[in-house]
Structure formats: structure tokens, C-alpha cells
Ligand SMILES: Nc1ncnc2c1ncn2[C@@H]1O[C@H](COP(=O)(O)OP(=O)(O)OC[C@H]2O[C@@H]([n+]3cccc(C(=O)O)c3)[C@H](O)[C@@H]2O)[C@@H](O)[C@H]1O
Ligand SMILES: Nc1ncnc2c1ncn2[C@@H]1O[C@H](COP(=O)(O)OP(=O)(O)OP(=O)(O)O)[C@@H](O)[C@H]1O
């Protein structure tokens with residue numbers, strides 16, 4: 001029997017010394033749990049993705065020192081740990097196999113992902129040799145994350161004699177990702193007959209959330225797991241080389257409901273962004289609308305009510321209902337809430353601009369001044385008290401530019417930036433199964449920016465059910481206008497939405513980071529030119 005520990009943990013990007021200390025503590029815990037081997041996630045000593053830190057020679061020197069020092073203290077257990085490695089002028093995404101105070105084998109990742117949010121060809125030279133190490137008479141192979149998404153590297157490990165396969169991963173969350181991972185490891189297992197240990201990273205890193213959910217797969221294809229979602233855990237299992245089967249200790253199961261899963265990912269992404277950047281508290285405008293209401297629920301779940309500050313900033317267009325709904329939710333969730341009217345600030349702006357604006361009709365300019373007055377107030381509270389300002393915008397608004405730059409877009413992090421508006425409603429309904437989290441009135445009322453009299457979002461935009469379906473096809477799946485029209489949407493509406501999406505790239509480029517939950521978030525996943533002569537209408541059907 002071989003007892004294996006999977007260190008499904010969070011490793012802070014760039015904190016090599018801290019990550020080494022954490023690894024040492026986990027190794028100790030694994031040894032106490034009588035493990036023969038502990039497997040860490042991909043690049044654990046550096047954190048993932050280290051991005052251009054990898055271009056700094058000092059970073060690579062520190063990483064090298066950390067592996068050497070860590071290895072010197074390892075006794076009584078085998079350690080398989082990921083780290084960057086510079087050798088013969090080539091930077092590698094490496095895994096070291098450590099035993100009895102020294103490195104007995106090293107593997108360099110073969111397949112470097114360079115799509116979606118990944119950019120590994122910018123940093124690493126691919127490896128080509130398999131690594132197989134014998135432990136208690138069993139030959140164990142290693143491949144790293146993307147290596148297992150293709151047949152080659154796993155087959156080569158098998159051909160090199162592997163009887164069991166370890167896969168350290170840094171696989172970020174997106175919806176339906178678990179099903180893809182399960183399909184992928186089932187396939188590798190079926191192709192090679194190898195039992196597999198799949199250990200994934202946990203934690204938020206800027207836009208990304210690594211969701212853990214590590215797994216085991218027996219020689220006969222039986223899967224154990226997924227392990228816990230977004231939680232750190234030292235997962236233990238006994239592997240029987242004779243049967244090729246695993247017997248896991250009690251693993252906390254992952255949730256099975258999609259909205260539950262997404263909600264927990266959003267909570268983890270927000271908590272880690274705030275804490276890892278040295279903040280404790282957040283502040284944002286609470287308007288009585290759905291976006292800020294869901295943001296409040298998430299913030300309280302992520303940080304605790306004592307660390308959340310909300311501010312209602314009424315103007316002449318703010319309804320009594322908005323003020324009451326914001327107040328009700330803040331009281332229900334026991335957060336610090338204040339009311340700061342923007343009227344004096346708005347009046348002052350109108351006064352100082354009166355000369356310049358004389359003879360010109362009021363338009364969206366005046367609406368934006370209100371949103372900007374709110375942005376200034378939120379930033380003032382942030383500067384004075386050290387609270388991180390949150391942006392409440394959702395993906396639908398950001399797509400079509402229905403948000404004011406330097407106004408309601410002003411802030412440091414956007415938990416909902418990858419959630420289409422219809423998903424915002426679904427998540428709010430989901431969280432509201434515990435009554436009293438979001439007032440029913442917020443869920444029922446028509447969305448409105450309340451920047452002019454009797455305004456609703458639907459005056460300027462198609463209904464969100466329609467808009468989101470178009471955005472999902474155009475932005476998330478790259479469909480053409482004619483494909484979307486053929487799918488039953490009105491030609492003029494689709495053209496207008498596509499035009500707005502293209503036009504508003506500049507706003508998105510200046511938006512803060514926000515938690516990625518789809519395979520095509522704005523940001524790294526979708527890099528369009530701002531300055532561009534491209535018009536979707538010019539494409540022949
Ligand atoms: N290519 C480019 N590169 C860099 N900057 C560029 C630019 N094109 C325009 N700009 C700048 O951007 C400005 C226009 O953008 P901006 O000032 O935001 O203004 P704009 O997009 O014209 O208006 C904001 C819209 O968002 C709506 N809104 C606001 C607030 C909340 C909500 C809501 O319910 O969620 C909705 C509001 O009703 C209005 O329809 C231009 O005046 C110019 O300064
Ligand atoms: N009266 C207000 N008081 C405080 N913050 C506000 C106010 N109006 C707008 N904001 C801030 O600007 C953001 C964008 O406003 P907007 O009205 O578009 O969103 P919302 O009210 O959350 O949701 P909805 O789009 O459903 O109305 C709000 O989420 C909130 O953070």
C-alpha cells in the first residue's frame with residue numbers, strides 16, 4: 001500500500017519564502033498522517049501564474065534556492081513539488097521529486113498552454129523527457145497539467161514504465177470546467193490503463209480562481225472525488241499497487257449545483273483579492289438595485305459583515321423605494337451603512353460647468369456627472385479608511401458600455417464583471433433561498449440607473465433576456481451576426497449590440513479586474529484592439 005497526500009492548497013504568487021514554509025508545514029502534516037508521498041500543485045513554490053516575475057533573474061534564483069533548501073530538509077517521505085527552474089539558459093515549468101534530502105528526478109512540462117488566459121510560451125521552454133520514479137516497488141510517472149489534456153505525454157510516461165500517474169495542476173475555474181477535467185482524465189486513463197492522482201491548486205489570483213476539486217481514478221476507471229471546492233485540504237488516500245485502486249480518507253465533497261458552485265467561486269475570488277492585496281474591508285454604493293444587492297451578499301459571505309461598508313448616495317432622481325430597499329438590506333445583513341446625498345456635489349458641478357454648457361441641451365453628460373459624483377465619494381471613503389472600493393457592474397453592462405467610465409466603473413475589483421445580468425438574477429435568487437439576504441423588492445423591480453426621471457435600463461437596451469443571449473453568442477462563442485440572426489434574433493438588434501460591444505473596448509480596458517467564471521471573460525480571455533477599423537457589418541453572410 002502507498003499512502004498519498006494531495007496538498008490541495010493556496011500558494012501566494014511571488015511569495016517564494018512563504019510558499020516554502022507552507023510546503024514544509026504540509027510535508028510535516030503528511031508525514032504525521034503516515035503518507036509515503038506528498039503531491040503539490042503546479043509551480044507551488046512560485047504560485048500560479050507568476051507572469052513576468054519569471055523574467056526576473058532574482059525570482060528564478062530565489063526559486064532555485066527554495067527547492068534546494070526544501071530538499072535538504074526532506075526525510076521520511078517523498079515530495080513531488082512544482083517550481084520554475086532555469087537551466088542551460090532555458091526557463092522550465094518543472095517538478096522535482098525529492099527523497100532523503102535530495103532531488104532524485106526532475107520533470108519539465110511538455111505542453112505549454114497558450115490560449116485563453118494562459119501565456120506559457122512567453123516564459124518557458126518545453127521539456128521532452130518523461131519522469132518515472134520507483135516507490136515501494138511501484139513505478140510512478142509525473143506529467144504537469146496541460147500535458148494531460150493531450151494523449152502524448154501520458155502515453156510516453158506509460159511507455160517509460162509508469163504504473164501510476166501523478167498530475168500536479170494549476171487549473172483555473174470556469175463554468176463546466178469540472179466536466180471537461182473529468183472527461184480528460186477518464187480518456188487518459190482509458191488510453192493508458194494508468195491510475196491517476198490529480199491534485200489542483202486552490203485560491204483567487206487576480207481574475208482567476210483555482211477551485212481545487214482534486215480527484216483520483218483507479219486502474220478500472222472508477223473515480224474518487226471531486227474533493228472540496230475552493231477550500232484548502234490535505235487530502236489523503238491509500239493506493240494499492242496490486243489492485244490499482246485508491247481508498248480515500250473522508251474527503252469533503254464538492255457541491256453539485258451549478259449556481260452554488262459559481263457563488264462559492266465568486267466568494268473565494270473576492271475574499272482572496274481583498275486579503276492578498278492587504279485589505280480587510282470593502283466599500284461600494286448600495287442603490288437598491290440587483291447588482292449592488294448581490295455584491296453586498298457576496299461581500300458579507302467573503303469578508304464578514306464587520307468588514308463591509310455601503311453608502312446610499314441619493315440624487316433628485318433616486319426613488320424612496322431605492323433608499324428603503326438599500327437600508328433594509330444593510331440592516332438585515334448588519335453592515336455599516338450611510339446615506340450621503342450627492343445633490344450638493346452635483347449642483348456644484350453644474351454650477352462650475354454652467355458657463356461652458358450654456359445654450360447646450362442637457363443630455364447623458366448630466367447623468368454621468370451624477371455617477372462620477374458617487375465615484376468621488378466612494379474613493380474618498382476608500383482613501384480615508386483604507387477600504388477597497390468594489391465595482392458592482394455586470395458583464396452585460398460592461399459589454400455594451402452601459403456604465404460610466406470614472407463613475408460607477410470607479411473601483412479596484414469587480415466581483416460580477418463576468419456575470420451576465422440574467423446570471424446576476426439567478427445567483428441572487430439562489431442566495432436568497434436563505435430569506436432576508438436580498439429584499440424581495442430588489443429582485444422584483446425593473447432595473448434602472450435612476451440618472452434621469454422615470455429611466456429604466458430597457459429604455460436604452462434590449463430586454464436583458466434577449467441581450468444576454470446575443471452577448472453569449474457574440475462575445476462568448478464568437479458567432480457572426482448572420483449566425484445569431486439565423487438563430488432567431490432581430491437583425492437590427494444584433495447589429496446594434498455587436499456595434500456597442502466593439503465600440504466599448506476602451507471602457508473595458510480601463511475597468512478593474514473581476515472574477516472569471518466563464519471561458520470568455522473580458523480581459524485576458526478576449527483581447528480586442530481599441531483603435532480599430534473593423535466593423536462587424538462588413539462581414540459577408
Ligand atoms: N476610444 C476611446 N478611448 C478613450 N476614451 C474614450 C473613447 N471613446 C470615448 N471615450 C471617452 O468616454 C466618454 C464616454 O463614456 P462615458 O463618459 O462613460 O459616457 P457614455 O458611455 O456616453 O454614457 C454612459 C452610459 O451608461 C449608462 N449608465 C451609467 C451609469 C450606470 C448605468 C447602469 O444602470 O448600470 C448606466 C448611462 O445611462 C449612459 O447611457 C467620452 O466622452 C470620452 O471621454
Ligand atoms: N443612489 C445610489 N446610491 C448609491 N450607489 C448608487 C446609486 N445609484 C447607483 N449607484 C452605484 O452605481 C452602480 C450602478 O448603478 P445601477 O443603477 O446601474 O446598478 P444597480 O442599481 O446595482 O442595479 P440595476 O442595474 O439593477 O439598477 C450601483 O450598483 C451602485 O454601486
Ligand SMILES: NC(=O)CC[C@H](N)C(=O)O
Pocket residue numbers: 042113118144145146147149169170171172
Ligand atoms: N496550468 C495549465 O497547464 C492549465 C491548462 C489546463 N488545460 C487547465 O486549465 O486545466
